[in-house]
Amino acid sequence: xxxxxxxxxxxxxxxxxxxxxxxxxxxxxxxxxxxxxxxxxxxxxxxxxxxxxxxxxxxxxxxxxxxxxxxxxxxxxxxxxxxxxxxxxxxxxxxxxxxxxxxxxxxxxxxxxxxxxxxxxxxxxxxxxxxxxxxxxxxxxxxxxxxxxxxxxxxxxxxxxxxxxxxxxxxxxxxxxx
Amino acid sequence: xxxxxxxxxxxxxxxxxxxxxxxxxxxxxxxxxxxxxxxxxxxxxxxxxxxxxxxxxxxxxxxxxxxxxxxxxxxxxxxxxxxxxxxxxxxxxxxxxxxxxxxxxxxxxxxxxxxxxxxxxxxxxxxxxxxxxxxxxxxxxxxxxxxxxxxxxxxxxxxxxxxxxxxxxxxxxxxxxxxxxxxxxxxx
Numbered sequence: 001x002x003x004x005x006x007x008x009x010x011x012x013x014x015x016x017x018x019x020x021x022x023x024x025x026x027x028x029x030x031x032x033x034x035x036x037x038x039x040x041x042x043x044x045x046x047x048x049x050x051x052x053x054x055x056x057x058x059x060x061x062x063x064x065x066x067x068x069x070x071x072x073x074x075x076x077x078x079x080x081x082x083x084x085x086x087x088x089x090x091x092x093x094x095x096x097x098x099x100x101x102x103x104x105x106x107x108x109x110x111x112x113x114x115x116x117x118x119x120x121x122x123x124x125x126x127x128x129x130x131x132x133x134x135x136x137x138x139x140x141x142x143x144x145x146x147x148x149x150x151x152x153x154x155x156x157x158x159x160x161x162x163x164x165x166x167x168x169x170x171x172x173x174x175x176x177x178x
Numbered sequence: 179x180x181x182x183x184x185x186x187x188x189x190x191x192x193x194x195x196x197x198x199x200x201x202x203x204x205x206x207x208x209x210x211x212x213x214x215x216x217x218x219x220x221x222x223x224x225x226x227x228x229x230x231x232x233x234x235x236x237x238x239x240x241x242x243x244x245x246x247x248x249x250x251x252x253x254x255x256x257x258x259x260x261x262x263x264x265x266x267x268x269x270x271x272x273x274x275x276x277x278x279x280x281x282x283x284x285x286x287x288x289x290x291x292x293x294x295x296x297x298x299x300x301x302x303x304x305x306x307x308x309x310x311x312x313x314x315x316x317x318x319x320x321x322x323x324x325x326x327x328x329x330x331x332x333x334x335x336x337x338x339x340x341x342x343x344x345x346x347x348x349x350x351x352x353x354x355x356x357x358x359x360x361x362x363x364x365x366x
Contacts, residue, residue: 029236055265057229058257065226066261069233072218072362095222100355 011115013171015041016178017150018107023051025157027076027105030054031063035082037109041175043080060085064092068102076161082109083130090133097166098137105157106139106168115173119143134168145172180313182275182336186211186246188313189273192321193244195366196271197234200246201227202282203341204275205349208246210342215361219349225254228262228272235267235328238362244271244324249295250280250288256298262329263303270328272299277336285338299331307331 019042022030030052032043046052057063063079070077081089086108097104108130113122122128134141142152153169160167182203190212199218200208208217218234221227228245235243252258252274262270278291296307305327310316316334323332348354 055261057261059255061223061226062229062255062258062261065221065223065229066233066236068220069230069235070237072234072359073237075233075237092223092226100220100222100352 012147013041013145013173013175014147014150014178015045015175017147018042018144018153018175019046019049019052019178021150021153022078022157025076025154026161027078027157028053029067029070029075029077030080031057031066031077032080033057033060033063033082033085035080035085035109035111037082037111037174038080038107038171041177042171045178046080060089061092064089064096064104067104068096068100071103071161074161076103076105076157078105078107078157080107080109082111083126084111086130087126087133093137093139093166097139101165103160103164104166105160106166107171108168109171113172115145119170119172130170137166139166139168141168141170143170143172179311180316180334180336182277182334183207183211183340183342184313185275185310185316185334185336188317189244189320189324192324196242196244196324197231197238197362198244198246199227199231199234201251202248204246204248204273206342206344209349215357216366218358220355220358222350225251227251228258229255231272232258232262232265232267232270235270236265239269241362242269242271242324242328243267245273247272247274248282249274249276249278249293250283252295253288259299259302259304259331263299266303266305266329268328271324271326271330271332272304273332273334275336276333277338279338281338281341282344295333296331299329299333304329304331307333309333309335311335
């Protein structure tokens with residue numbers, strides 16, 4: 001790969017790569033409330049992909065409950081939501097992810113965070129608060145900012161299900177549709 | 179108007195190998211009536227019983243799942259009806275104890291006590307929805323209701339209390355969840 005190609009990869013995030021990573025991890029269900037940050041590049045392509053079963057919910061805490069229930073049949077799920085929905089669903093996340101250590105896999109869109117800016121340096125207080133909330137709950141996290149970060153996804157999901165604990169991915173820029 | 183404990187005793191006569199997911203006052207009463215390994219109490223957050231049950235129904239399509247919800251709990255997650263109506267789990271039965279109050283939280287009234295939950299469920303896409311106000315009518319029909327193709331909804335119009343012994347530390351214990359998982363995995 002020449003330097004120019006490397007630079008392009010470093011500056012983009014492919015929705016298709018994220019979808020492939022979730023498939024590699026054995027994810028069958030996507031539980032989601034739409035997020036402008038990820039809708040075009042991720043959620044809408046997922047809706048058209050027969051390898052995923054998409055459950056559209058009305059509020060984000062539903063996703064946490066459904067994911068917990070699915071885990072009793074060893075069905076793997078990713079909860080795809082915006083950071084505002086993550087904040088809304090704190091009580092359910094507290095119960096299922098922090099207290100019961102269920103394999104709740106959160107994929108959180110950081111709407112409004114400029115690419116390349118660290119979440120803690122974002123202007124929006126809601127975006128800045130996501131990492132501290134996750135840390136307080138003891139939920140491991142990874143920032144998915146470019147395609148170079150996508151390989152972090154499969155092992156984290158597999159580990160969450162094999163060792164029964166939650167995990168979170170922070171989507172740091174708008175994914176490009178496949 | 180019916181008594182919740184009497185309703186649950188009648189329901190217990192029909193329950194065999196189903197997963198039963200009771201919440202709050204229904205949970206403590208159901209535990210008093212029919213304490214069994216396939217009872218799921220692991221919600222952890224008020225309002226989410228039916229969401230957990232939806233996940234269980236999808237994960238275990240060979241089992242029927244019966245949710246014993248409360249009206250206060252359901253109102254905290256009313257969108258769940260729409261989600262369940264969209265997913266259409268055939269093995270899903272959803273009862274709501276409707277007494278117009280947050281009974282488990284001290285009996286304070288709901289913002290509006292006179293709601294037609296069956297109409298909510300029907301318009302949300304449940305295959306069938308029933309309202310029961312008479313214990314004999316409930317006793318006559320409940321066996322068929324829990325065997326019907328889901329999602330099925332049953333609004334149980336009940337009076338407040340009396341409440342059974344409330345031991346939430348036991349209900350929410352890791353041991354209870356482990357017993358449930360072992361029962362599922364053993365094919366109970």
